[in-house]
Amino acid sequence: xxxxxxxxxxxxxxxxxxxxxxxxxxxxxxxxxxxxxxxxxxxxxxxxxxxxxxxxxxxxxxxxxxxxxxxxxxxxxxxxxxxxxxxxxxxxxxxxxxxxxxxxxxxxxxxxxxxxxxxxxxxxxxxxxxxxxxxxxxxxxxxxxxxxxxxxxxxxxxxxxxxxxxxxxxxxxxxxxxxxxxxxxxxxxxxxxxxxxxxxxxxxxxxxxxxxxxxxxxxxxxxxxxxxxxxxxxxxxxxxxxxxxxxxxxxxxxxxxxxxxxxxxxxxxxxxxxxxxxxxxxxxxxxxxxxxxxxxxxxxxxxxxxxxxxxxxxxxxxxxxxxxxxxxxxxxxxxxxxxxxxxxxxxxxxxxxxxxxxxxxxxxxxxxxxxxxxxxxxxxxxxxxxxxxxxxxxxxxxxxxxxxxxxxxxxxxxxxxxxxxxxxx
Numbered sequence: 314x315x316x317x318x319x320x321x322x323x324x325x326x327x328x329x330x331x332x333x334x335x336x337x338x339x340x341x342x343x344x345x346x347x348x349x350x351x352x353x354x355x356x357x358x359x360x361x362x363x364x365x366x367x368x369x370x371x372x373x374x375x376x377x378x379x380x381x382x383x384x385x386x387x388x389x390x391x392x393x394x395x396x397x398x399x400x401x402x403x404x405x406x407x408x409x410x411x412x413x414x415x416x417x418x419x420x421x422x423x424x425x426x427x428x429x430x431x432x433x434x435x436x437x438x439x440x441x442x443x444x445x446x447x448x449x450x451x452x453x454x455x456x457x458x459x460x461x462x463x464x465x466x467x468x469x470x471x472x473x474x475x476x477x478x479x480x481x482x483x484x485x486x487x488x489x490x491x492x493x494x495x496x497x498x499x500x501x502x503x504x505x506x507x508x509x510x511x512x513x514x515x516x517x518x519x520x521x522x523x524x525x526x527x528x529x530x531x532x533x534x535x536x537x538x539x540x541x542x543x544x545x546x547x548x549x550x551x552x553x554x555x556x557x558x559x560x561x562x563x564x565x566x567x568x569x570x571x572x573x574x575x576x577x578x579x580x581x582x583x584x585x586x587x588x589x590x591x592x593x594x595x596x597x598x599x600x601x602x603x604x605x606x607x608x609x610x611x612x613x614x615x616x617x618x619x620x621x622x623x624x625x626x627x628x629x630x631x632x633x634x635x636x637x638x639x640x641x642x643x644x645x646x647x648x649x650x651x652x653x654x655x656x657x658x659x660x661x662x663x664x665x666x667x668x669x670x671x672x673x674x675x676x677x678x679x680x681x682x683x684x685x686x687x688x689x690x691x692x693x694x695x696x697x698x699x700x701x702x703x704x705x706x707x708x709x710x711x712x713x714x715x716x717x718x719x720x721x722x723x724x725x726x727x728x729x730x731x732x733x734x735x736x737x738x
Contacts, residue, residue, distance in 0.1 A: 334418030337368035353436025362494035377411030378471030381462025440573030442523035456537035500572035507640035513627030614710035673726035703732035
């Protein structure tokens with residue numbers, strides 16, 4: 314029966330399912346691999362996951378629902394009651410083509426992704442935990458579709474069921490069970506950074522999270538098979554455990570954390586006031602950034618950033634402190650050419666230092682970079698380049714703190730105080 318089910322029962326539809334899943338996942342993965350080599354397995358995993366949740370789930374549910382409806386319409390239930398095998402074994406053989414063919418297409422596609430020879434290797438490691446969740450997800454949706462097809466054996470139900478399953482698998486409220494598949498990024502371990510998740514250093518998910526999702530999806534598949542086999546008590550107990558486990562997963566602290574536990578980067582922070590936090594991929598750029606960070610910190614009299622962050626996902630963000638005033642992180646894009654001018658422009662909240670910038674901003678920028686007053690300044694600048702140098706250290710630190718607070722609130726920078734012994738302007 315199993316051989317007939319795999320070879321003959323599904324017919325052309327089974328071949329279409331396998332080919333559809335294989336082509337869709339492989340196409341999306343190769344496209345991501347060719348166009349987004351900088352993010353590597355992060356983007357490849359996202360594209361393959363989207364293909365599995367749309368094309369893969371749609372084909373799997375269509376085939377399984379069609380098979381379940383065909384069993385009920387042909388009144389094939391007598392085989393289960395008269396067979397020497399148990400009811401569960403019979404149901405597994407009946408479900409074989411509905412599960413095996415979509416999984417075969419997905420498995421072959423991911424094998425191509427892992428083994429494909431490319432001039433440049435993808436960044437990171439293959440997210441095998443996310444692939445496992447996708448595979449179990451296809452199995453669960455197929456088993457439930459088979460059960461629904463048997464319960465409602467109307468022609469055309471499988472098509473509607475496939476559309477509903479695709480909508481469900483990509484919906485936001487189903488993410489605690491299936492996991493998010495869009496906007497994936499590397500996850501970072503080791504040292505924590507204030508505001509890191511927003512700046513481009515999201516923490517990695519807990520090691521148990523993907524495997525817990527896979528176990529819950531496997532419980533969904535097992536419950537559907539047991540219901541098909543009319544094992545009411547066992548299936549009821551399994552559904553009760555599933556109903557208790559799903560809320561616990563939703564309420565878990567890291568339930569909404571995206572990414573793979575295998576595709577991670579180490580984030581190391583060194584130094585103190587400021588600390589320079591760099592992912593393992595950019596360690597070669599640490600000495601240059603450390604020199605600039607220490608130099609700017611000394612010039613800002615201790616009121617400057619407490620952390621400088623550089624990762625694959627960090628972006629140009631000049632201030633983020635997780636709501637903690639004493640912690641200030643500067644995000645640096647990996648596409649930046651790190652220089653004192655770029656960092657000073659970021660810290661002074663002036664991306665382009667030219668005439669429209671306030672005079673206080675120009676003065677602070679020139680003082681931080683130790684550039685001449687003629688660089689990028691209007692002809693008659695109200696403040697000379699050394700105006701801040703003539704302030705005492707406490708006065709300068711106090712003014713810089715007021716300047717940063719005003720810029721953060723979007724207000725005009727405060728006037729630079731007159732140095733001691735000078736006539737006010």
